[in-house]
Amino acid sequence: xxxxxxxxxxxxxxxxxxxxxxxxxxxxxxxxxxxxxxxxxxxxxxxxxxxxxxxxxxxxxxxxxxxxxxxxxxxxxxxxxxxxxxxxxxxxxxxxxxxxxxxxxxxxxxxxxxxxxxxxxxxxxxxxxxxxxxxxxxxxxxxxxxxxxxxxxxxxxxxxxxxxxxxxxxxxxxxxxxxxxxxxxxxxxxxxxxxxxxxxxxxxxxxxxxxxxxxxxxxxxxxxxxxxxxxxxxxxxxxxxxxxxxxxxxxxxxxxxxxxxxxxxxxxxxxxx
Amino acid sequence: xxxxxxxxxxxxxxxxxxxxxxxxxxxxxxxxxxxxxxxxxxxxxxxxxxxxxxxxxxxxxxxxxxxxxxxxxxxxxxxxxxxxxxxxxxxxxxxxxxxxxxxxxxxxxxxxxxxxxxxxxxxxxxxxxxxxxxxxxxxxxxxxxxxxxxxxxxxxxxxxxxxxxxxxxxxxxxxxxxxxxxxxxxxxxxxxxxxxxxxxxxxxxxxxxxxxxxxxxxxxxxxxxxxxxxxxxxxxxxxxxxxxxxxxxxxxxxxxxxxxxxxxxxxxxxxxx
Numbered sequence: 001x002x003x004x005x006x007x008x009x010x011x012x013x014x015x016x017x018x019x020x021x022x023x024x025x026x027x028x029x030x031x032x033x034x035x036x037x038x039x040x041x042x043x044x045x046x047x048x049x050x051x052x053x054x055x056x057x058x059x060x061x062x063x064x065x066x067x068x069x070x071x072x073x074x075x076x077x078x079x080x081x082x083x084x085x086x087x088x089x090x091x092x093x094x095x096x097x098x099x100x101x102x103x104x105x106x107x108x109x110x111x112x113x114x115x116x117x118x119x120x121x122x123x124x125x126x127x128x129x130x131x132x133x134x135x136x137x138x139x140x141x142x143x144x145x146x147x148x149x150x151x152x153x154x155x156x157x158x159x160x161x162x163x164x165x166x167x168x169x170x171x172x173x174x175x176x177x178x179x180x181x182x183x184x185x186x187x188x189x190x191x192x193x194x195x196x197x198x199x200x201x202x203x204x205x206x207x208x209x210x211x212x213x214x215x216x217x218x219x220x221x222x223x224x225x226x227x228x229x230x231x232x233x234x235x236x237x238x239x240x241x242x243x244x245x246x247x248x249x250x251x252x253x254x255x256x257x258x259x260x261x262x263x264x265x266x267x268x269x270x271x272x273x
Numbered sequence: 274x275x276x277x278x279x280x281x282x283x284x285x286x287x288x289x290x291x292x293x294x295x296x297x298x299x300x301x302x303x304x305x306x307x308x309x310x311x312x313x314x315x316x317x318x319x320x321x322x323x324x325x326x327x328x329x330x331x332x333x334x335x336x337x338x339x340x341x342x343x344x345x346x347x348x349x350x351x352x353x354x355x356x357x358x359x360x361x362x363x364x365x366x367x368x369x370x371x372x373x374x375x376x377x378x379x380x381x382x383x384x385x386x387x388x389x390x391x392x393x394x395x396x397x398x399x400x401x402x403x404x405x406x407x408x409x410x411x412x413x414x415x416x417x418x419x420x421x422x423x424x425x426x427x428x429x430x431x432x433x434x435x436x437x438x439x440x441x442x443x444x445x446x447x448x449x450x451x452x453x454x455x456x457x458x459x460x461x462x463x464x465x466x467x468x469x470x471x472x473x474x475x476x477x478x479x480x481x482x483x484x485x486x487x488x489x490x491x492x493x494x495x496x497x498x499x500x501x502x503x504x505x506x507x508x509x510x511x512x513x514x515x516x517x518x519x520x521x522x523x524x525x526x527x528x529x530x531x532x533x534x535x536x537x538x539x540x541x542x543x544x545x546x
Contacts, residue, residue, distance in 0.1 A: 144422065146426070147422050147530070149417065149419055150452065151452040151453050151456070153419070153449070179424040180424050182477070182528055183424070183526035183527075186526075194478060201468065201470045205455060205466055205467060205468065253459075255456075257420070257532065259422070259472065
């Protein structure tokens, strides 16, 4: 099977992590993404469908076309969406640099955790602008690993996070992209861009939030251990200390913050390209 | 006049900065701090009264006793509060390590931007617990300079912020204290501690937010230039570049985030000390 490289891999464990992440963050990130009945929405980079089920559930009258570059992920997404009983979602293999759609064929576009993996996010956004109808909106949601703030602070913990950032950069991506959403959307030609950060905070006062840090963030960072040590970005001892220190932030005295960014832009009637 | 050292100084310009900061952030930080009519509230570390006028305005039926270590700041606070017409605020010179009050004499305690300047914040909190009645609450609001996240990112900009953090540490304070509020309150003996981060986001899409970054954050960092260069924490050229880069984050393509932390704790009926 022809597979594009993906920093987090495509294991069953990673699929579970993505679904857990999406459901835990559904309210924070997606509560205000609702599409009117009859609207036709493109979800670009649906992956294993973790966000697709939330989108479809929140906008039962809208029709979704969800694309991904990976046929393997698409198959999992389709299986998941069918299992949840959503009938207004169509899946199609495709990527944002070669969109298999005609100009102005969607009312809205939705993108989540995709731009961070792309070498040219502005080109991707321009392509998405192209398939959007004038007056239609794009919603983009991305994280920013530079936003991780924790107690106890630890240089080793910061080093392991920087390994993920560095490896993603080597693959052409940008794990610090959240803070850039405004200018990226503006550069691509979207108008009225509005960015709203969505911060997660966890401490022992809320055990469910702590579980989220472990299952989502620490698990994601831990996932690049082999690659980080193999390529000499970090030595094994520093890695172990860094992961141990990240886990300490989930202890009785610890705290952990992370910020996602949600941006909305509109396609003007006079396209400026 | 006997003056305690204070990292931000006590110039007229700094007083204006503090009042601007408080009014710009009033809704974000103080909207949910409301005290019932008849309650007696201690504001510890009122400074020039920037928060006092907001507190008194939001809880017109409560009585406030506002203390500060600096008689000069207290005089300015009193002047401001009287000018705004608040009559239920009493001012008194005092500091949290030698509180001039008897045990259990307040219904609630309010602390904002104070703990970050103290060598032993847990001891200060224990003292405040002492003057609080059982069942009474403490509200603590602090910033965390480690939360500053911006685009374009810049090592020089991060260096100038680290100068402020370092100087504050030399004076016995902690400019990274926001993330620690939960364990500090718990360590002091408060119960049911709940922490809620309050994030500020600014980009060119909202000119007022950009003005806030300039007038509040960049002005605060810029205020320690002389001390930072004089003590060799940074050279003058790097400083200039860092400040220039901070200003770039307020430009057309830039973005800036900062997180304050608000914590509330309660004094139990069985004091555990």
